[in-house]
Amino acid sequence: MTDITSIEAALDSVAKGRFSAIKFAGGRVSLVLNVGGLDVRDRGQIEIAVKGRLLEMDGVETVDVAMTAEKVERRLIAVASGKGGVGKSTLSANLAIAMQILGRKVGMVDADIYGPSQPRLLHCEGRRPEAEGKQLIPVPNDYDVPVLSMGHLAKPGQAIAWRGPMAGKALDQLIDAHWGDVEELIVDMPPGTGDVQLSMMQHHKPVGAVIVSTPQDLALMDATRAVDLFNQAKIPIIGMVENMAGYQCPHCGEVSDPFGAGGAEAAARTMGMPFLGRIPLDIEIRKSSDGGTPPACADDDHGRAFREIAKKLATWLDNQ
Numbered sequence: 001m002t003d004i005t006s007i008e009a010a011l012d013s014v015a016k017g018r019f020s021a022i023k024f025a026g027g028r029v030s031l032v033l034n035v036g037g038l039d040v041r042d043r044g045q046i047e048i049a050v051k052g053r054l055l056e057m058d059g060v061e062t063v064d065v066a067m068t069a070e071k072v073e074r075r076l077i078a079v080a081s082g083k084g085g086v087g088k089s090t091l092s093a094n095l096a097i098a099m100q101i102l103g104r105k106v107g108m109v110d111a112d113i114y115g116p117s118q119p120r121l122l123h124c125e126g127r128r129p130e131a132e133g134k135q136l137i138p139v140p141n142d143y144d145v146p147v148l149s150m151g152h153l154a155k156p157g158q159a160i161a162w163r164g165p166m167a168g169k170a171l172d173q174l175i176d177a178h179w180g181d182v183e184e185l186i187v188d189m190p191p192g193t194g195d196v197q198l199s200m201m202q203h204h205k206p207v208g209a210v211i212v213s214t215p216q217d218l219a220l221m222d223a224t225r226a227v228d229l230f231n232q233a234k235i236p237i238i239g240m241v242e243n244m245a246g247y248q249c250p251h252c253g254e255v256s257d258p259f260g261a262g263g264a265e266a267a268a269r270t271m272g273m274p275f276l277g278r279i280p281l282d283i284e285i286r287k288s289s290d291g292g293t294p295p296a297c298a299d300d301d302h303g304r305a306f307r308e309i310a311k312k313l314a315t316w317l318d319n320q
């Protein structure tokens with residue numbers, strides 16, 4: 001005879017420790033399944049296994065499963081710059097990968113809504129995210145950094161010309177997606193200091209911001225504006241990264257500084273914020289990043305430079 005005890009025994013074989021509130025009456029079993037920490041695929045599999053196992057039992061005709069998941073405390077880290085073209089997206093992608101290599105559960109939101117480049121950088125261009133109900137499911141990739149980007153929703157080459165409020169709504173959709181067990185979301189912010197940036201900060205409160213700048217004065221002035229915006233929104237600055245610092249000639253090996261040297265470090269010191277590290281200007285960084293094989297994965301100087309910055313970010317997060 002099927003009863004609650006035999007149902008519990010059956011559930012132990014497919015979902016041990018994950019079920020509660022079992023009821024059995026009139027051929028119908030209902031139960032609550034805790035799917036906390038499982039990704040979408042595993043959730044589907046455990047539900048199928050539970051239903052399949054119970055429907056084999058005498059007198060069980062239907063099975064209702066209510067799934068609950070303990071809420072994952074998810075933290076957003078904004079990567080921002082005062083203007084475009086300084087390598088903010090490149091740093092975001094490599095930082096996310098380096099964090100993943102350090103063993104963290106990281107996802108990527110490409111909030112650079114007017115110029116999304118994360119699908120290319122994370123090598124998952126042209127793949128459309130699926131949805132569960134109204135929630136988008138982030139796109140997986142080879143680097144174990146699930147990502148959502150407007151670039152996944154718009155057709156390649158299609159102009160994205162939304163006004164502020166619409167862009168803000170699109171961003172909400174990317175951030176409030178089905179992130180599963182992801183604990184830290186790197187947000188590649190749009191360049192500049194406009195409405196989209198402000199509304200993103202107000203609605204989603206990143207725990208902190210990493211500011212990217214090239215070393216020259218003009219870029220640093222823009223970076224200062226980005227810092228001001230975060231200060232206004234009372235979001236702590238985690239630190240500054242100097243990108244495109246020092247160019248080593250591939251022919252003679254001489255190092256020159258087309259954009260100046262050490263400017264971002266000095267600016268960080270003046271503004272009283274930590275300096276997180278320096279990434280050199282190197283054609284290999286451009287080639288491998290834009291080619292979807294991010295340098296952060298490599299066991300060389302570039303890979304190490306990104307991983308050192310990721311370690312400082314991880315330490316900052318752990319000290320919060």
Ligand code: ADP
Pocket residue numbers: 081083084085086087088089090091117191243244245279280281282283284285286287289290
């Ligand atoms: P942003 O997000 O600030 O607009 P991107 O990350 O898209 O900037 O970078 C702009 C271009 O510069 C890309 O082609 C990228 O590959 C290249 N780039 C970024 N950082 C470096 C670097 N350190 N060395 C060489 N090229 C770089």
